[in-house]
Amino acid sequence: MEDDSNISELLAARGIRLTRQREKILAILLQQRDHPTASEVYERAKQKMPSISLATVYNSLEALARNGLLKQVNVDRAPTRFCANLEDHSHFFCERCGAIYDVEAAAAQLGNLPPGFVVFHADVALKGLCSTCSDLNV
Amino acid sequence: MEDDSNISELLAARGIRLTRQREKILAILLQQRDHPTASEVYERAKQKMPSISLATVYNSLEALARNGLLKQVNVDRAPTRFCANLEDHSHFFCERCGAIYDVEAAAAQLGNLPPGFVVFHADVALKGLCSTCSDLNV
DNA sequence: CTAGGTGCAAAAGGTTTGCGGTTAA
DNA sequence: TTAACCGCAAACCTTTTGCACCTAG
Numbered sequence: 001m002e003d004d005s006n007i008s009e010l011l012a013a014r015g016i017r018l019t020r021q022r023e024k025i026l027a028i029l030l031q032q033r034d035h036p037t038a039s040e041v042y043e044r045a046k047q048k049m050p051s052i053s054l055a056t057v058y059n060s061l062e063a064l065a066r067n068g069l070l071k072q073v074n075v076d077r078a079p080t081r082f083c084a085n086l087e088d089h090s091h092f093f094c095e096r097c098g099a100i101y102d103v104e105a106a107a108a109q110l111g112n113l114p115p116g117f118v119v120f121h122a123d124v125a126l127k128g129l130c131s132t133c134s135d136l137n138v
Numbered sequence: 139m140e141d142d143s144n145i146s147e148l149l150a151a152r153g154i155r156l157t158r159q160r161e162k163i164l165a166i167l168l169q170q171r172d173h174p175t176a177s178e179v180y181e182r183a184k185q186k187m188p189s190i191s192l193a194t195v196y197n198s199l200e201a202l203a204r205n206g207l208l209k210q211v212n213v214d215r216a217p218t219r220f221c222a223n224l225e226d227h228s229h230f231f232c233e234r235c236g237a238i239y240d241v242e243a244a245a246a247q248l249g250n251l252p253p254g255f256v257v258f259h260a261d262v263a264l265k266g267l268c269s270t271c272s273d274l275n276v
Numbered sequence: 277c278t279a280g281g282t283g284c285a286a287a288a289g290g291t292t293t294g295c296g297g298t299t300a301a
Numbered sequence: 302t303t304a305a306c307c308g309c310a311a312a313c314c315t316t317t318t319g320c321a322c323c324t325a326g
Contacts, residue, residue, distance in 0.1 A: 017325055019281065038316080053283045058316060060281090076212050077291080079315060092255060104249025108262045111242025116269025117230060124246045125261045131254025155300055155305060176291080191308045196291060198306095215316080217290060 007069065014067055022060045024049055029070060029084035035091075035100040037079040073100060075125070092126040096133035145207065152205055160198045162187055167208060167222035173229075173238040175217040211238060213263070230264040234271035 007026065008018045028044045029036070036044070042057040061082055064070040073081040075093050083091075085102050092101040108122035128134075145164065146156045166182045167174070174182070180195040199220055202208040211219040213231050221229075223240050230239040246260035266272075 012326085015280085017280065019325070021282075051283075055284075055317080056282055062316095063281095072214075074212065074214050076210070077218060080215060090249070092251070092257070095258065101252070101255075103251055103255075106249055106260065107247040108264075109245040109247060110264070111228070111244055113230070113241055113264075114239070114269060116272050117239075117241070117266065118272045119230075119264050119266040120233065121265045122244065123263045123265070125263070126246075126248070126251075126257050127259045127261070128255065128257040131252060134254050134256045150301085153305085157300070157306065159307075189308075193292080193309075194307055197293095200292095201306095215290095 010069065011067060016063060016067060019060075021045075021049065021052055021056050022064060024052070025057060025060045026064060026069060026084070029082055033084060033102070035073055035081040035083050037081055039079070041082065075100070090124045090126060092128065092130070094130040094133055095127055096129055099130055101130060148207065149205060154201060154205060157198075159183075159187065159190055159194050160202060162190070163195060163198045164202060164207060164222070167220055171222060171240070173211055173219040173221050175219055177217070179220065213238070228262045228264060230266065230268070232268040232271055233265055234267055234274075237268055239268060 007023075011018050011022075024045050025041055028041055032044070038058050038061055039054070041061065042052070042054045045052050045057060061070065061072075065072050065082070068086070069084075071083045071086070073083050073091055075081070075091075081100060083102070088105045089102045090104070090106040092103045093099075094101070103126065106124040106126065108124055110119060110122065113119070145161075149156050149160075162183050163179055166179055170182070176196050176199055177192070179199065180190070180192045183190045183195060199208065199210075203210050203220070206224070207222075209221040209224070211221050211229055213219070219238060221240070226243045227240045228242070228244040230241045231237075232239070241264065244262040244264065246262055248257065248260065251257065
């Protein structure tokens with residue numbers, strides 16, 4: 001890992017430790033940016049760290065997300081997926097193959113809100129077909 | 139209920155029955171438009187129909203949603219909420235009190251998508267403070 | 277040294293399902 | 302009449318938690 005010191009400082013500033021498990025989990029998310037679920041992260045982590053537990057994967061993902069090193073991505077009721085892309089972006093959900101893609105951030109044009117309502121974020125979730133699946137559609 | 143015949147036909151066309159339970163559940167959603175969870179619908183339904191089961195509430199909500207009479211609303215990992223407003227609209231989630239409001243549909247201005255990607259829907263979820271909660275903020 | 281983390285197993289919480297009896301159409 | 306549905310209880314799946322041991326800082 002290239003910038004552990006960076007991560008370490010980031011976490012230390014919040015009284016949170018950089019453990020081997022968290023390091024590995026973060027590396028997995030950085031390496032293969034396919035928005036894996038906790039179970040998928042667990043399966044990948046076990047290959048190099050067979051003693052890691054699923055509970056630790058859940059706890060670590062939560063800790064990393066809470067400290068801004070990961071983002072959680074939820075689609076309907078499906079298992080939460082994780083994303084190491086910290087830049088402003090939107091998610092595209094392919095309705096055929098279920099894959100999630102990071103795409104250029106979409107802006108929301110708000111309609112009229114009732115008086116007194118204050119918007120902090122507007123999350124845009126795109127649903128459709130990815131290039132592979134729209135090809136199959138012909 | 140005023141237009142059961144309408145609903146009945148809608149469902150019949152899909153080989154789905156309009157039962158007393160489904161009728162009641164739909165009436166609950168139409169009457170109090172606060173986006174209740176399945177459990178909340180169950181509690182309300184039990185008052186007039188004490189023998190109804192939670193499983194039936196879940197199954198009925200699912201059947202009604204699958205047939206376009208209800209919409210499901212998911213926020214993060216919280217229990218699914220249900221919405222009888224079939225018109226085009228967006229949802230506003232109050233981060234303080236947790237309430238969900240229907241608001242005027244927000245439009246999404248898509249960024250550039252990779253070639254071959256086709257967007258069917260762009261769901262915009264607004265998060266912030268509702269008028270009651272932003273007042274408390276002063 | 278010690279607060280915070282790990283692994284394990286058990287529990288929680290929402291949702292779905294199998295089954296025998298019931299009912300809308 | 303009969304396929305679809307109901308109520309009940311058990312199962313399912315993801316996620317969280319309690320606890321004894323361990324380790325990063």
